[in-house]
Amino acid sequence: MDKKEKQLVDYYYGKFSERSFDEKDLYSFLMVVREHSRDHEVIRELTDFIVHRENSMGYAKAYIDECKEIINNLGKTKVRRKIEHLYSFKEIRNGFNALFQELGLERLPVEIMNDFLICIISLLQGVKIVSGNKNVGHLSFAASSKELFLMGNMTILNQGRKMPITFPVLSVNNLYEEIKPQDSKDTPYLFDHEVMEVINVNRQLAITFPEMVTR
Numbered sequence: 001m002d003k004k005e006k007q008l009v010d011y012y013y014g015k016f017s018e019r020s021f022d023e024k025d026l027y028s029f030l031m032v033v034r035e036h037s038r039d040h041e042v043i044r045e046l047t048d049f050i051v052h053r054e055n056s057m058g059y060a061k062a063y064i065d066e067c068k069e070i071i072n073n074l075g076k077t078k079v080r081r082k083i084e085h086l087y088s089f090k091e092i093r094n095g096f097n098a099l100f101q102e103l104g105l106e107r108l109p110v111e112i113m114n115d116f117l118i119c120i121i122s123l124l125q126g127v128k129i130v131s132g133n134k135n136v137g138h139l140s141f142a143a144s145s146k147e148l149f150l151m152g153n154m155t156i157l158n159q160g161r162k163m164p165i166t167f168p169v170l171s172v173n174n175l176y177e178e179i180k181p182q183d184s185k186d187t188p189y190l191f192d193h194e195v196m197e198v199i200n201v202n203r204q205l206a207i208t209f210p211e212m213v214t215r
Contacts, residue, residue, distance in 0.1 A: 001036055001103070005032055008028075008032045009029070009103055009105075012026075013105050016029075016116075019200075019205070020203050021115075022200040022205070023122050023123055023197065026120070027119075030043075031051075033047075033099065034051075036099075037099055040095050040098055040099050041095070042087055042094075044058075045059045045060050045087075046060075046092070046095075050120070050124060053127045054127055054128040064129060064152075067083050067129075067152055068129065068131060071156055072156060083152075083168075085168060086169050086170055089114075089171075089172060092113065092116065093110065096108070096113060096116060114172055118198055118205065118207070119205075121141065121148060121150040122198045124150050124169075125139060125140055125141050125191075125196065126139065126195065127139040129153075136155075137155070139151065139153070140191055142166075142188040142189060142191065143179050143188055143207075143209065144174065144179060144182070144189070145174065145181050146186060147172065147173060148172050148174050148207075149168050149170065149188055150171075151167065151168060151190060152167045153166050153190070176206060176207055177206065178214060179209070179213055179214060191210075194210060196208055
């Protein structure tokens with residue numbers, strides 16, 4: 001890492017420590033450290049996924065391909081396979097903190113790791129799920145009163161009818177907005193048409209939800 005890169009890393013790390021950052025700052029930080037995170041699989045894969053979107057290769061592509069296979073085989077086999085998260089909160093937290101320590105910086109607390117994950121969820125909105133040259137789904141933001149999600153969305157044919165399928169790709173505790181429960185099960189609101197943004201207001205992250213879902 002050259003001197004200018006180190007200056008930029010220190011600048012963004014300062015913003016992270018003060019919680020004065022937003023999703024654009026995390027995106028810029030990931031661009032700076034991208035070539036220096038090759039030994040940190042989670043950070044490398046998430047960064048490539050954010051940058052390359054549906055053209056991402058590696059683990060993110062393999063994960064999406066497995067999700068497509070599981071969904072396309074629903075009802076065709078007696079063996080039921082569960083779709084797991086792309087990465088757990090612990091894996092993402094440990095990945096970032098290992099990178100920071102390698103860069104000579106202190107580990108960051110859980111609350112800031114939570115902030116990182118909600119920014120990552122927001123940055124991955126809109127990624128298309130493709131099969132060959134065909135668009136078969138997409139990723140979108142979703143929110144319940146307790147958790148925030150990056151959701152995969154696909155449609156399958158079931159007895160001649162199209163049936164929508166959603167599945168969580170990433171999730172994080174909702175420490176940001178008071179969401180009105182949609183029903184007794186707290187089913188997440190799915191934002192397919194709106195694009196959420198993670199902004200910073202007085203050193204607190206906030207999400208640009210439509211008023212209809214907030215208290």
